[in-house]
Amino acid sequence: MGLREVLLAVFAFGALAFALAVVSTRNTVYAALEFVAHLLCLAALYCLLDAPLLGVLQVMVYAGAIMVLFLFAVMMLDIQETGRESAFQGPGQVAGALLLAALLFALLVFGADRFPAAALAPAAAPGAPGVGADNVVRVARALFERGALVFEAVGVLLLTAVVAVMVMAKRRLEN
Amino acid sequence: MAFTVTVMGLLIFAAAVAANFAGMILTSTILGPKRRNSVKDQPFECGSLPVGPTHTRFHIRFYLTAILFLIFDIEVVFLYPFITILRPELGVTGLWIMGAFLAVLVFGLAYEWRRGGMEWD
Numbered sequence: 509m510g511l512r513e514v515l516l517a518v519f520a521f522g523a524l525a526f527a528l529a530v531v532s533t534r535n536t537v538y539a540a541l542e543f544v545a546h547l548l549c550l551a552a553l554y555c556l557l558d559a560p561l562l563g564v565l566q567v568m569v570y571a572g573a574i575m576v577l578f579l580f581a582v583m584m585l586d587i588q589e590t591g592r593e594s595a596f597q598g599p600g601q602v603a604g605a606l607l608l609a610a611l612l613f614a615l616l617v618f619g620a621d622r623f624p625a626a627a628l629a630p631a632a633a634p635g636a637p638g639v640g641a642d643n644v645v646r647v648a649r650a651l652f653e654r655g656a657l658v659f660e661a662v663g664v665l666l667l668t669a670v671v672a673v674m675v676m677a678k679r680r681l682e683n
Numbered sequence: 684m685a686f687t688v689t690v691m692g693l694l695i696f697a698a699a700v701a702a703n704f705a706g707m708i709l710t711s712t713i714l715g716p717k718r719r720n721s722v723k724d725q726p727f728e729c730g731s732l733p734v735g736p737t738h739t740r741f742h743i744r745f746y747l748t749a750i751l752f753l754i755f756d757i758e759v760v761f762l763y764p765f766i767t768i769l770r771p772e773l774g775v776t777g778l779w780i781m782g783a784f785l786a787v788l789v790f791g792l793a794y795e796w797r798r799g800g801m802e803w804d
Contacts, residue, residue, distance in 0.1 A: 511686070511690055512686060512690075515690065561763070561764065564763055565760060568759065573753045573756040574753075576749055577749050577753055581746075583740065584740060584743055584745070644763070644764050645767050647764050648765060648767050648768040649768060652764075652765060652768065653772070660783055660784055660787070662761070662784075663758075663783070663784040663788060666787075666788060667787050667788060667790060667791040669754050670794065670795055671791065673751060674747075674795055677746075678799070
């Protein structure tokens with residue numbers, strides 16, 4: 509077991525632990541921060557699997573922008589800490605959840621047993637085309653050489669979004 | 684080998700950051716004088732007495748700021764792949780492509796400014 513596999517296991521465990529923390533924490537702001545930690549673990553997994561662009565985008569878009577939006581929503585709605593009662597209502601839900609968890613676990617065990625190498629090995633040898641840093645370069649080429657016009661159209665789309673946000677926000681304020 | 688070197692470098696850096704962080708807190712905890720009283724235990728509000736709970740609702744106007752941040756954050760996403768091929772491949776053409784993209788968004792920023800999106804009232 510090499511260093512890569514050890515780190516994959518550490519971050520996979522971290523992602524799982526933080527995901528569990530998100531659904532079990534009562535305070536919504538703490539849950540949002542645990543979700544950020546979960547997303548950072550996922551980003552580390554992407555980087556370890558030789559997809560650095562996806563890792564960086566995960567941090568910038570999900571851990572950055574989307575989570576800021578979540579936190580804003582939580583802080584504006586003033587969601588109080590919910591009661592201490594169990595998340596499960598009745599024995600049927602507990603049995604159903606346990607059954608689903610067992611099924612998922614069995615699926616993972618048999619799946620990992622069948623495809624152990626494919627699940628953990630990097631996509632190709634380091635330095636091969638499309639792997640690691642070359643991954644970013646290829647996406648950049650596709651975006652800025654072949655798809656420059658589409659890229660400019662994305663700019664116009666974002667402009668439309670800015671204008672739409674302003675029009676909707678201002679209309680609501682004036683009313 | 685290169686992967687191990689990179690990861691070890693990252694781990695050493697992370698350990699140095701953690702040690703620095705823990706060291707600063709520990710040093711101030713050990714060396715700092717502590718004379719606690721009820722006034723000192725209150726949340727610090729620039730010398731004023733606290734007037735209410737700290738966990739209050741944010742004003743809905745901040746939502747506009749959040750949405751606009753989201754849009755401009757998406758814009759930054761394109762800059763990362765762009766800089767990787769700017770000098771070796773794109774050159775001046777690349778600058779024009781990105782310049783046009785940014786100009787469109789600066790136009791959006793100007794519109795937002797003019798409509799009063801950054802003003803409180």
